[in-house]
Amino acid sequence: MKAEILATGDEIRSGALVDSNSAFIAERLEESGVEVVRHNSVGDDLQILASTLCEISDRVDMVVVTGGLGPTIDDRSAEAAAKAAGVERVFNEEALENVESFFRKFNRPMTPSNRKQALLPEGCKILYNPVGTAPGFSLNIGRCLFFFLPGVPYEMKCMLSGHVVPAMNALQGDAIMHSRVKTISTFGLTESLVGEKVAGVEAVFSGIQLGLRANFPQIQVKLYGREKEATLLDEKLARAGKWAVDRLGQNVISENGETMEAVVGKLLSKRAATIALAESCTGGLMANWLTNVAGSSDYFTFSGVTYSNQAKMDVLGVRPQTLDRYGAVHEKTAREMAEGVRRVAGATFGLSTSGIAGPGGGTDNKPVGTVCIGFSGPEGSYGKQHYFTFGKRLMNKQIFSMAALDMLRKELLKAGG
Numbered sequence: 435m436k437a438e439i440l441a442t443g444d445e446i447r448s449g450a451l452v453d454s455n456s457a458f459i460a461e462r463l464e465e466s467g468v469e470v471v472r473h474n475s476v477g478d479d480l481q482i483l484a485s486t487l488c489e490i491s492d493r494v495d496m497v498v499v500t501g502g503l504g505p506t507i508d509d510r511s512a513e514a515a516a517k518a519a520g521v522e523r524v525f526n527e528e529a530l531e532n533v534e535s536f537f538r539k540f541n542r543p544m545t546p547s548n549r550k551q552a553l554l555p556e557g558c559k560i561l562y563n564p565v566g567t568a569p570g571f572s573l574n575i576g577r578c579l580f581f582f583l584p585g586v587p588y589e590m591k592c593m594l595s596g597h598v599v600p601a602m603n604a605l606q607g608d609a610i611m612h613s614r615v616k617t618i619s620t621f622g623l624t625e626s627l628v629g630e631k632v633a634g635v636e637a638v639f640s641g642i643q644l645g646l647r648a649n650f651p652q653i654q655v656k657l658y659g660r661e662k663e664a665t666l667l668d669e670k671l672a673r674a675g676k677w678a679v680d681r682l683g684q685n686v687i688s689e690n691g692e693t694m695e696a697v698v699g700k701l702l703s704k705r706a707a708t709i710a711l712a713e714s715c716t717g718g719l720m721a722n723w724l725t726n727v728a729g730s731s732d733y734f735t736f737s738g739v740t741y742s743n744q745a746k747m748d749v750l751g752v753r754p755q756t757l758d759r760y761g762a763v764h765e766k767t768a769r770e771m772a773e774g775v776r777r778v779a780g781a782t783f784g785l786s787t788s789g790i791a792g793p794g795g796g797t798d799n800k801p802v803g804t805v806c807i808g809f810s811g812p813e814g815s816y817g818k819q820h821y822f823t824f825g826k827r828l829m830n831k832q833i834f835s836m837a838a839l840d841m842l843r844k845e846l847l848k849a850g851g
Contacts, residue, residue, distance in 0.1 A: 435606055436494040437463055440474045440486065442501040442511055443585060447477040455500045455590055462594060466602050467611035467660070468496070478508045480517070487518035491578035496605075498598060501585030503568035505547040511582055512571070516555035519575045523553050528560045532569040561597040565589050570597065579605075612664040616671045617691030618655040620682055621840050628653045631681045639674040651833040654691065655682070684844065694839050695723040701846040702733035702782075709842070710779035711737040712750055712771040714762065715789040715805060719835045736779035740771065750774030762788050763800050765817030768808030772817070776810045783845070784810035787838050791830040805834040807841055813849070 439459050445451040453475060460470045471494060476486050483502075490497050502511030516523045530552035537544040554560075554571050561570035561581070566589040572581050581598045583590045603610060620628055625648050632655055635644050645656035657674050661667035679686050688697050702709055711720050721737035724730055738749050743762055746752040751774040752767060760766050768786050776784025789805030796802035803822045809815060818841070822833050 435468050435496065435602070436471050437468045437496045437498065438472045438474060438490050438494050439463075439470060440476070440490065440497055440499045441585075442476055442478070442483060442499065444477040444508070446475050446501065446585075455585065455587055458587070458591065459498050459500070459594060461615070462599060463498070463602070464613045464615070464658075466599050467606060467613050468602055469611075478502065478510055480510050480514055483510060483514035484517040487514060487575055487580070491518070491576040491580075494578060496579045496602065497581070498594070499580060499582045500590055503551060503570065503582060503584050505545070505550050505567070509550075512554050515558075515571075515573055515575070515580065515582060519555055519557075519573055521556040524556045525549075526552050526554045526558075526560060526569075529554055529569040529571070532560065532562055533567050536563075536567045561593055563589055563593055564596075565592050572597075572601070611660050611662060612667050613658070613660045614667050614671055616657040616659075616675045616689075618657070618675060618678055618682070618689055619687040619691055619693070620653045620655065620685045621651065621687050621694065621836055622685045623653060623682070625653050628655060628682065628685075632678045635674055635678055638677060639670060642670065642674045650829065651836045652687065652694070687840075687843070693723075693727075694836055694843065695727050698839050698843050698846070699724065699727045699730055699733060701843065703729070705782070705846065705849070707782035707846075708733050708735045708779075709783050709785060710735050710775045710781035712746075712775035712784065712786040712808070713737065713739050714741055714746070714771075714787055715791045716787045716831050716835045716838070717741070719831050720785070720787070720838060723835065723839070735781045736775065738775060738778075746771060746774075750778065761800075763790060763804055763806055764788075765806050765808075765819050767817070768806035769810070769815050769817035770808070772808030772810035773815050782811065783842065784808070784815075785838055785842050787834050789830070789834055791827045791834070792825060793827060803830055805830075805837065807834075807838045809841055809845060811845060811849075 439456045441453045441456050446453050456473050463470050502509045533548050533551050551568050555573050558571040558573040563569050568584040570583045570593050583593050643658040647654040659667050659671050687694050718739045724734050740746045740749050743757050750771050752770045768788050771786035772784040786808035790796050790802050792802035806819045808817045824830050
C-alpha cells in the first residue's frame, strides 16, 4: 500500500511554521507497513487545494491530510474535499456533537463559528476528536482513501493512532508489510566517517537500508527494514545493529536512539550516583538537557553558572593563583571547578566547562572553539582540553556540553555504571 501526506495552510507553505506533523505521520505509516512515497504542502487557496487532492488521488492508495479543519474562514479542507469528490457539504450531526461535547467538557459556550466544523462532505465518515474541537473525517476521492486530521500536533497524533493506523491495518489484512527503523546514536565522529564505518551493512544484510541523520552534535545511524514476518525483521535488524555498533565502538551513545542526557541519567541511576555541574561557557545548557529527562531529580543535585572568575573563586573555591597563572580556560581551572562543585553540592561526581564559544574572545593559543572540561569523582579528578572548529556560538555551546556529558558517560561506563 502506497501513501502520501499533505500538509495544508499558508503558514506551512510560506515557511512561517515548521511542518513537524508530516515527519511524525510518515514514521507511523512506515511502521505500519505503508510505504510513504511523497510529502506535499499547499496553502489555503481553495482551488489549488482541491486540485491537489484530485492529483494525489490518482497516484496512491491513501493520503493523510493535516490542517484546515478549524472554525475560521481560511480553514478550507472540508470544502476542498467536497469539491474534489464532487459532493455537497452538509451539516453532520455526529460531527456537531463532537464539537459541542468539547465545549460542554470545559463548561464554555460554543461560538456560532464553530458550527462550521460540522459542515462536512456528504457521505464522509467522522473521525472523533477526543482532545479538540475539530472532528476529522475520511472520504474516498476516486480510488484513494483520504484521512483528514487537525493540524494541531497533539490532536493529530491522538487521532492518527486512534483512527488512521487501525484503519490501515484492517485494509492491509494479511498483506501487511511490517516496517521497522533501528536508530543508533553516536558522538565524536563526523558524518562522513560514520558513513564509511557502516557502509557495508546493506551488502551484509539483504533487505536492510542505511540512512544517516545529522542531529547536531550527534550523528544517528538509521537502519530500515521491511518484511512480512515481524519476528524475522526484528531478528535481522538486531543482527545488523550489532554489526554497526561493533564498527562504531565507543562512539556509540545508544543502540536505540536515546539522547546523551537520557543515557547519562540511566547510568547515574544505576549507580545510585549524583551529579553537580559548574558551567561557564555553556551557560546552563548541560543542566537544561539533563533536567529535561523525567526522573532527573533522582540524580541531579546542583548547577552553578560560574561565568566570572570571581564566581569561580567565591562559589567553587577555585584558587586565585590558578586563575592568575593559567586563566579561566585551562585544564587545571576546569579540574578545580569540578572539584569545587562536587564539594559544594555533596555530589558523587562533579563536571565543569570553561571555554571560548565566540565569535570573539579567542587568541592564537586559545582560539574560538577551545573548551576545557573538568571531571571529579571518588577515584580522582582531572581536566581535559578540546578544540572544535565551529564558528557559531550556539553550536560551540552545544558541542562543548555534549563533549562534557560524553566524558561523564565514559567515566560511568569505566566504573561499571
